Amino acid sequence: MAKELTSRSENYSQWYQDLVIKADLAENSAVRGCMVIKPYGYAIWEKMQAELDRMFKETGHVNAYFPLFIPKSFFSKEAAHVEGFAKECAVVTHYRLKNDPETGGVVVDPEAKLEEELIIRPTSETIIWNTYRNWIQSYRDLPILINQWANVVRWEMRTRLFLRTAEFLWQEGHTAHATKEEAIAETEKILDVYATFAEEFMAMPVIKGIKSANERFAGAVETYSIEALMQDGKALQSGTSHFLGQNFAKAFDVTFSSKEGKLEHVWATSWGVSTRLMGALVMAHSDDNGLVLPPKLAPFQVIIVPIYQKEEQLAVISEKVKEIMAKLKAKGISVKFDDNDNKKPGWKFAEYELKGVPVRLAMGPRDLQNGTVEVARRDTLEKQVVEIEGIENYIEQLLTDIQSNIYTKALKFREESTMKVDTWDEFKEALKKGGFILAHWDGTSETEEKIKAETKATIRCLPLEFEAGEGKCVYSGQPSTRRVLFALAY
Amino acid sequence: MAKELTSRSENYSQWYQDLVIKADLAENSAVRGCMVIKPYGYAIWEKMQAELDRMFKETGHVNAYFPLFIPKSFFSKEAAHVEGFAKECAVVTHYRLKNDPETGGVVVDPEAKLEEELIIRPTSETIIWNTYRNWIQSYRDLPILINQWANVVRWEMRTRLFLRTAEFLWQEGHTAHATKEEAIAETEKILDVYATFAEEFMAMPVIKGIKSANERFAGAVETYSIEALMQDGKALQSGTSHFLGQNFAKAFDVTFSSKEGKLEHVWATSWGVSTRLMGALVMAHSDDNGLVLPPKLAPFQVIIVPIYQKEEQLAVISEKVKEIMAKLKAKGISVKFDDNDNKKPGWKFAEYELKGVPVRLAMGPRDLQNGTVEVARRDTLEKQVVEIEGIENYIEQLLTDIQSNIYTKALKFREESTMKVDTWDEFKEALKKGGFILAHWDGTSETEEKIKAETKATIRCLPLEFEAGEGKCVYSGQPSTRRVLFALAY
Numbered sequence: 001m002a003k004e005l006t007s008r009s010e011n012y013s014q015w016y017q018d019l020v021i022k023a024d025l026a027e028n029s030a031v032r033g034c035m036v037i038k039p040y041g042y043a044i045w046e047k048m049q050a051e052l053d054r055m056f057k058e059t060g061h062v063n064a065y066f067p068l069f070i071p072k073s074f075f076s077k078e079a080a081h082v083e084g085f086a087k088e089c090a091v092v093t094h095y096r097l098k099n100d101p102e103t104g105g106v107v108v109d110p111e112a113k114l115e116e117e118l119i120i121r122p123t124s125e126t127i128i129w130n131t132y133r134n135w136i137q138s139y140r141d142l143p144i145l146i147n148q149w150a151n152v153v154r155w156e157m158r159t160r161l162f163l164r165t166a167e168f169l170w171q172e173g174h175t176a177h178a179t180k181e182e183a184i185a186e187t188e189k190i191l192d193v194y195a196t197f198a199e200e201f202m203a204m205p206v207i208k209g210i211k212s213a214n215e216r217f218a219g220a221v222e223t224y225s226i227e228a229l230m231q232d233g234k235a236l237q238s239g240t241s242h243f244l245g246q247n248f249a250k251a252f253d254v255t256f257s258s259k260e261g262k263l264e265h266v267w268a269t270s271w272g273v274s275t276r277l278m279g280a281l282v283m284a285h286s287d288d289n290g291l292v293l294p295p296k297l298a299p300f301q302v303i304i305v306p307i308y309q310k311e312e313q314l315a316v317i318s319e320k321v322k323e324i325m326a327k328l329k330a331k332g333i334s335v336k337f338d339d340n341d342n343k344k345p346g347w348k349f350a351e352y353e354l355k356g357v358p359v360r361l362a363m364g365p366r367d368l369q370n371g372t373v374e375v376a377r378r379d380t381l382e383k384q385v386v387e388i389e390g391i392e393n394y395i396e397q398l399l400t401d402i403q404s405n406i407y408t409k410a411l412k413f414r415e416e417s418t419m420k421v422d423t424w425d426e427f428k429e430a431l432k433k434g435g436f437i438l439a440h441w442d443g444t445s446e447t448e449e450k451i452k453a454e455t456k457a458t459i460r461c462l463p464l465e466f467e468a469g470e471g472k473c474v475y476s477g478q479p480s481t482r483r484v485l486f487a488l489a490y
Numbered sequence: 491m492a493k494e495l496t497s498r499s500e501n502y503s504q505w506y507q508d509l510v511i512k513a514d515l516a517e518n519s520a521v522r523g524c525m526v527i528k529p530y531g532y533a534i535w536e537k538m539q540a541e542l543d544r545m546f547k548e549t550g551h552v553n554a555y556f557p558l559f560i561p562k563s564f565f566s567k568e569a570a571h572v573e574g575f576a577k578e579c580a581v582v583t584h585y586r587l588k589n590d591p592e593t594g595g596v597v598v599d600p601e602a603k604l605e606e607e608l609i610i611r612p613t614s615e616t617i618i619w620n621t622y623r624n625w626i627q628s629y630r631d632l633p634i635l636i637n638q639w640a641n642v643v644r645w646e647m648r649t650r651l652f653l654r655t656a657e658f659l660w661q662e663g664h665t666a667h668a669t670k671e672e673a674i675a676e677t678e679k680i681l682d683v684y685a686t687f688a689e690e691f692m693a694m695p696v697i698k699g700i701k702s703a704n705e706r707f708a709g710a711v712e713t714y715s716i717e718a719l720m721q722d723g724k725a726l727q728s729g730t731s732h733f734l735g736q737n738f739a740k741a742f743d744v745t746f747s748s749k750e751g752k753l754e755h756v757w758a759t760s761w762g763v764s765t766r767l768m769g770a771l772v773m774a775h776s777d778d779n780g781l782v783l784p785p786k787l788a789p790f791q792v793i794i795v796p797i798y799q800k801e802e803q804l805a806v807i808s809e810k811v812k813e814i815m816a817k818l819k820a821k822g823i824s825v826k827f828d829d830n831d832n833k834k835p836g837w838k839f840a841e842y843e844l845k846g847v848p849v850r851l852a853m854g855p856r857d858l859q860n861g862t863v864e865v866a867r868r869d870t871l872e873k874q875v876v877e878i879e880g881i882e883n884y885i886e887q888l889l890t891d892i893q894s895n896i897y898t899k900a901l902k903f904r905e906e907s908t909m910k911v912d913t914w915d916e917f918k919e920a921l922k923k924g925g926f927i928l929a930h931w932d933g934t935s936e937t938e939e940k941i942k943a944e945t946k947a948t949i950r951c952l953p954l955e956f957e958a959g960e961g962k963c964v965y966s967g968q969p970s971t972r973r974v975l976f977a978l979a980y
Contacts, residue, residue: 029617029621030557030561030564031560031608035557036554036556036557036621043553045555046553063532065532067519067520067521067524067526068524068610068641068657069521071520072598073595074520075587076595076596082596087587087588088585089585089586090559091582091583091584091587091598092610093583095581096578096645097565097579097609105566108562108581108583117598118521127519131526140832169555
């Protein structure tokens with residue numbers, strides 16, 4: 001195989017990096033920390049977008065677009081938000097370049113200095129709530145249920161393709177409500193949308209929960225998240241939904257007259273998932289041969305490779321392949337025929353394994369004689385010879401099986417990697433193995449910070465589903481009423 | 491009507507501005523020159539995107555994503571490009587803010603100054619061709635047919651919603667080819683895609699042509715465009731497709747080994763349409779009552795308004811409306827039922843006229859008795875009472891008629907507003923009336939510039955379709971072999 005990957009056991013982090021690049025998902029650009037999302041990677045992101053967008057619209061949301069730039073002063077308006085976001089940002093200070101006679105290049109024109117600097121949005125609460133002020137007067141103007149698909153920039157020092165980049169793509173929902181209850185219900189509804197998307201489309205089981213105060217979004221009253229477990233035993237926060245209370249409405253003076261004629265501050269939520277999901281998708285399922293893509297998100301679900309010696313054989317095979325393709329397409333299955341004569345079948349097999357195409361069909365002259373085709377599934381690498389007659393039904397079922405098998409495998413891995421521990425020694429021992437740890441915690445930020453300082457483990461969330469039960473904090477020994485979820489995390 | 495518009499005859503420019511804001515398409519933001527695209531406007535843009543994206547994919551293109559930032563030095567590499575683009579740009583000079591103890595706000599951290607400034611992309615040729623260098627070695631790597639949907643920033647001094655904004659949304663295609671012929675064919679293919687989109691979806695007739703050297707894209711060998719005529723007699727360039735020759739390949743050193751084993755520079759095209767099309771759509775068809783949207787791009791095609799006095803009546807009407815909606819939806823027609831009790835039918839009629847909904851159904855108790863419904867079409871404002879039985883077929887046909895009627899009306903207007911002139915006096919006289927002017931031109935930039943200086947009229951394009959025929963330049967009297975298209979333009 002031309003494009004050999006580092007194996008997961010050898011170096012997981014290098015395996016990930018190799019895979020993202022060699023499978024043509026993305027690469028580093030000439031701009032520090034910014035990536036180029038290549039067509040194959042972008043096709044997966046487009047499928048994610050399409051499904052999420054459909055789910056947002058089905059739950060009553062509409063899309064809009066707000067400016068890339070945020071005036072610097074907006075950041076100072078919400079006290080917690082400025083602490084969390086206004087630091088590592090790209091700052092626009094000038095609006096013109098001019099010729100440099102000395103070098104023949106261009107230089108920044110010092111006369112074109114902005115009166116107030118503009119920040120490239122790291123998230124859009126401030127500019128959006130500044131806009132909502134003009135849109136909301138009465139309870140009749142509520143709720144506002146808006147989402148935007150956009151790029152954002154956070155000046156990260158250590159970047160990794162998809163997982164942490166200076167510029168990334170995401171969607172950010174920003175909703176406005178008349179009551180606290182309605183805003184909380186919205187926050188939870190979106191968490192469910194994210195969990196459903198992760199499990200049904202990405203085939204990635206997630207745990208829904210609430211963040212501890214330390215891990216809360218800057219400016220939120222409560223942050224909900226979905227947490228997934230990667231194959232190296234580390235957690236990856238895959239989506240967040242924030243109940244913002246009236247914090248932004250107060251900071252930007254957004255009020256409405258209620259049904260009872262009282263002037264009140266508006267209640268808010270915000271929520272987002274990003275191209276980070278691409279990293280989660282890669283790490284949740286893939287193996288040492290390459291990507292393993294869930295059929296529902298694969299750019300194409302079936303690849304057909306002809307096996308032939310002579311041109312005449314290819315011609316006959318191609319005829320048969322066209323019939324099969326028509327039948328597959330009629331069922332809504334996406335399929336590609338690789339009849340490129342420059343590459344050998346073995347090279348193609350390896351290439352499409354690397355790219356995670358769920359099903360591969362190989363057809364040679366003998367298959368044609370027998371009315372059969374060789375079917376290989378990417379998830380288990382199993383091969384089978386199947387009759388061409390009715391192949392479309394077989395493959396339709398196979399794609400469903402693969403989707404569900406990938407999910408089941410990931411779920412099994414997570415269950416096997418989730419440990420309940422009751423002592424500090426057990427906790428440290430469990431961390432060495434990796435995975436999720438369910439342990440009692442005394443509820444204080446102090447303890448959380450000490451645990452993090454000693455072990456790097458963080459509280460991923462307080463799972464929404466849990467068995468109530470008294471216990472003692474694994475670190476401080478103080479009383480606790482429930483277990484929370486710890487892990488090392490991306 | 492609550493939201494009265496300035497009429498077109500009174501003040502066309504104010505009419506446009508009023509309409510964009512009052513129909514909830516977009517508004518100015520707190521950031522100078524940047525707009526907020528509101529949900530109703532964004533829904534139209536999404537429909538445009540979906541159709542264009544489908545057409546790009548059908549012609550073999552794939553999407554990808556390149557960084558928002560471009561290192562300053564990249565601009566200097568292509569001489570013409572730097573002249574055209576590296577001037578009015580947003581420049582990122584710093585990557586961190588810090589607390590300002592004096593004001594309690596934040597200030598730019600002087601220690602976080604970038605070594606090389608980053609420019610927010612005004613267009614992406616430079617960063618993309620810098621990337622293509624690593625993707626292209628052999629003729630086997632060609633063609634590359636990539637498009638990206640993105641935001642770009644050009645620091646315009648005078649901005650107008652959709653027509654000219656500092657930040658705008660667009661798609662930019664960037665293709666790489668082994669031969670000049672193939673690149674030119676690509677440039678022309680995309681021009682056809684744009685023209686088809688404008689005419690079949692926007693219902694807006696366009697003239698395809700080639701730009702004069704003065705109006706060429708900075709860095710192009712040849713720029714093609716589609717030009718549309720607005721109702722005020724001014725032209726609007728609605729899409730451009732550039733044959734870039736080997737200019738960017740040479741600037742960024744992108745070579746390939748040909749089939750014959752020779753090292754050659756790659757041939758390039760780039761092409762784009764933007765949210766400017768939203769402005770074109772508004773100005774091409776709308777009237778003093780509001781928007782007129784072509785059914786193929788309307789966020790919803792049919793609005794149903796109940797007419798009732800008592801709650802019981804609404805209940806019965808709603809039952810019937812549900813049946814009608816189901817039948818319309820089964821035909822793929824998008825429909826909304828406005829049973830909001832806070833607004834009177836008259837208010838709703840005006841509101842949906844303002845928003846350009848192609849078809850309005852009104853149903854009262856008497857209609858119900860008679861098995862009829864009142865159908866109003868937005869383009870002609872005609873009303874008709876129609877039987878509910880088979881209404882879905884009637885409306886399906888009506889939507890087709892409206893789409894074609896809007897196009898025909900715009901085409902007729904353009905034909906009536908296109909004048910052939912042969913003398914300088916006629917030219918100036920024609921300009922006063924507005925519209926397209928077909929006149930002979932001596933082919934020199936000098937004449938073109940003089941005409942522009944005297945009249946503000948520019949050469950919109952050298953139409954691809956034209957009658958050959960000798961003549962004399964309308965300005966200089968020098969010999970000319972063909973007429974070109976002049977107009978005042980946006």
